[in-house]
Amino acid sequence: MTNPFFNRDIISIKDFSRPELKYLFSIADKVDSLDYERKKELGRGKILGLLFFEPSTRTRLSFEAAMLSIGGNVLGFAHPSMSSVEKGENLADTIRTIESYVDAIVLRHPMEGASRFATEVIAKPVINAGSGTEEHPTQAMIDLYTIMKVKGRIDGLNIAIFGDLKYGRTVYSLIYGLSKYRPRIFLVSPPQLKVKREALFGIDDKIKVSEHKDITEIIEELDVIYVTRIQKERFPDPHEYEKVKGSYIIDSELLKSGKDECIVMHPLPKVGEIAPEVDNMPNAKYFLQVYLGKVLRSGILISVLNPDPYSLIDS
Ligand code: CP
Numbered sequence: 001m002t003n004p005f006f007n008r009d010i011i012s013i014k015d016f017s018r019p020e021l022k023y024l025f026s027i028a029d030k031v032d033s034l035d036y037e038r039k040k041e042l043g044r045g046k047i048l049g050l051l052f053f054e055p056s057t058r059t060r061l062s063f064e065a066a067m068l069s070i071g072g073n074v075l076g077f078a079h080p081s082m083s084s085v086e087k088g089e090n091l092a093d094t095i096r097t098i099e100s101y102v103d104a105i106v107l108r109h110p111m112e113g114a115s116r117f118a119t120e121v122i123a124k125p126v127i128n129a130g131s132g133t134e135e136h137p138t139q140a141m142i143d144l145y146t147i148m149k150v151k152g153r154i155d156g157l158n159i160a161i162f163g164d165l166k167y168g169r170t171v172y173s174l175i176y177g178l179s180k181y182r183p184r185i186f187l188v189s190p191p192q193l194k195v196k197r198e199a200l201f202g203i204d205d206k207i208k209v210s211e212h213k214d215i216t217e218i219i220e221e222l223d224v225i226y227v228t229r230i231q232k233e234r235f236p237d238p239h240e241y242e243k244v245k246g247s248y249i250i251d252s253e254l255l256k257s258g259k260d261e262c263i264v265m266h267p268l269p270k271v272g273e274i275a276p277e278v279d280n281m282p283n284a285k286y287f288l289q290v291y292l293g294k295v296l297r298s299g300i301l302i303s304v305l306n307p308d309p310y311s312l313i314d315s
Contacts, residue, residue: 003310005303009119010127013137013173018180025145028292028299030313031070039298042312043070046305049102050076051094052129053085053109058268058293059129059139063106066297072305075101092121099124104304107131125304133167133234138300139267140173142293144181147224149292150263150285154181157223162188162215163248163273165195167231170267172199174226179203186222188212190247192240193230215248219258225250226265229273251275255283265289 004020016024031039048067052060056078064074076098077083085094091114098105099122107115108129115128130136147154159178165171165187175195178185185207187195200209212218215225227250235241250264252275264278266286278284302309 003303003307006307007125008304009125010137010300011115011119012135013140013177021141021144021180024141024299024303025148027303027309028145028296031298031302032295034313039069040071042302043067043072043305046072047102048072048074048301049098049105050074051098051105051107052078053080054130056108058290059108062293062297065294066301070298070302095121130169133169135173136169137173138297139170140177142289142296143174143226143265144177145296146265146285146289146292151223154178154183157183158186158221159183159224159226160186160188160215160218160222161226163228164193164230165189166193167234168228171195171228175199175203179206182207184208186210186212186218188215190244192244219254222258222262224263224265227273228267229269229271246272249273249275250278252277252281255281
């Protein structure tokens with residue numbers, strides 16, 4: 001397959017096919033197997049712009065770590081208050097300016113559609129690092145890659161997505177990503193935090209999706225539990241947040257009632273929805289997701305920035 005990622009924007013995981021994701025996972029595997037010196041050659045001379053209009057630990061720092069690990073450089077800001085946005089400069093002018101300095105841009109923004117808008121303003125590749133409640137496509141790529149690594153497949157698995165399904169952008173990207181495979185999806189949430197209806201349009205024709213209020217009813221069937229925190233910052237009314245705050249938790253007792261090999265995933269940060277003792281259980285895979293995040297994002301950067309990553313890696 002010729003590199004389907006070269007010079008391409010990554011705005012929605014919907015835009016990528018299963019063979020294209022397989023290609024990316026294979027590049028990430030190859031990069032991960034290289035030694036330090038070989039890796040350092042892959043991104044030499046390239047510069048990545050990191051524009052974060054919202055807080056981030058993993059996404060920003062793993063893109064930065066990934067770029068540095070392949071010998072490239074990064075510039076940008078971790079908060080718009082550190083830029084001329086603070087003086088009133090608009091998003092289009094900010095992005096146009098930074099395009100002059102870099103080979104690709106990673107953008108996190110609170111507004112839905114911000115990354116898509118960026119692609120209309122500049123020619124260089126834009127990678128969506130989270131756009132409002134809409135999508136977080138590279139997180140979903142990491143999530144799929146992690147399931148593949150741990151379970152060896154996605155087809156045929158019973159996967160629960162559990163927690164705040166309404167405001168969690170990783171949830172939407174994960175549902176769209178999983179729909180390219182053949183798992184069964186269980187959507188488990190408090191009634192106020194059910195997934196937006198439109199997210200399932202066209203999805204439940206392709207794979208079996210069911211909605212639940214209580215995870216204990218289905219725990220014995222599950223191979224994967226993907227937990228999300230309540231996205232406090234996205235509630236239009238703080239009183240609504242107070243009603244659901246602390247309303248669910250995954251703990252060791254619950255996990256012991258499920259399959260031994262059921263894994264627990266989380267895009268992080270976690271803020272109380274996973275009991276601390278779970279961190280030390282073999283089921284917990286969220287810090288593996290963190291590690292694989294850097295690996296997969298190295299694969300993304302090499303593939304977006306080079307026409308033929310395989311020849312670069314194998315040379
Ligand atoms: N998973 C994720 O997007 O984490 P950060 O908000 O820390 O980037």
